[in-house]
Amino acid sequence: MYVPGSTPAHRLDPRAKLAVQVAFALAAFAHTTPRGLVVATGVVAACLWAARTPPWEALDELRLLVPFLLAGPLVETVVLGPPWLAPEQAVAPALASYRTLLVVLVAAAYVRTTPTRESQAALQWFVPGKPGRALGLCVGLVARYLTVLRADLRRTRTAMRARLGDQLPVRERMRIVAVTGLGRVFDRSDRLALAMRARCLSWNPTLPRLRLGRADAVALALATALLAWAVAPLVASTGPLVWPLA
Structure with a gap:
């Protein structure tokens, strides 16, 4: 979730931050080795430092994803037959789970330091025309919708605990949260549809003006270096080009 601030990452152009995020994802998937992940960890540490986001706060935002990342290695360790466990x-x-975690941490730093309107403007700059406007509109709606839904679910759980609902069985608590959450979803959807019709499907049509500054040059240089690092294995595997003699 976006948090207002004046960190170095907040002052960057969203296009530069998107370039770093995409280049880092490509580099992380191209170098899923211990040495490559060590370098990627350093890049993630730099991104979190620029966003002034402690790793534990970013992991707290991703707490629902962490169990799934841990489940993969644990499932692969168990084999059906002797010796029953195969740690190798x-x-x-x-390594793949850790790579995914690093990519998501960079995305968390981006979301934490970039307003929704700036992300929408950057996407419409990358994809011009009606497709870009549709993509920016979808991203803006999803970002705003998920934020209010999370707040609704949080208020529901707080109200349930205030009424000693935490003493109910787990199944009953899940039922209460699910039913209340679905009711809030339908209510939010109706109000969102009404607002979109009132605005003729236009959500914040006047977007902020994007300008690249000196600090963005550092981010773009990092994105270029990460992209070159990602392409290096592909170039090395193809070998040098040999031009036929005439």
Whole structure:
């Protein structure tokens, strides 16, 4: 969720931050080795430092994703038959899970330091025309919709605990949260549809003007270096080009 601030990452152009995010994802998937992930971890640490986001706060935002990342290596460790456990089979899934975690941490730093309107303007700059406007509109609606839905669910759980609902069985608590949450979803959807019709499907049509500054040059240089690092294995595998003699 976006948090207002004046950190170096907040002052960057959203297009530069998107370039770093995409280049980092490509580099992380191209170098799923211990050495490559060590370098990627350093890049993630730099991104979190620029966003002034402690790792534990970013992980707290991703607490629902962490169990799934841990489940992959654990499942691969168990085999159906003697010796029943094969730790060596968990190495590749563990590296892949850690790579995914690094990519999501960079995305969390972006979301934490970039307003929705700036993200929408950046997407419409990358994809011009009606497709870009439709993509920007979808991203803006999803970002705003998920925020209010999370707040609704949080208020529902707080109200349930205030009424000693935390003493109910787990199944009953899940039922209460699910039913109340679905009711809030339908209510929010109706109000959102009314607002979109009132605005003729236009949500914040006047977007902020994007300008690249000196600090963005550093981010673009980092994105270029990450992209070159991602392409390096592909270039090395193809070998040097040999031009036929005339």
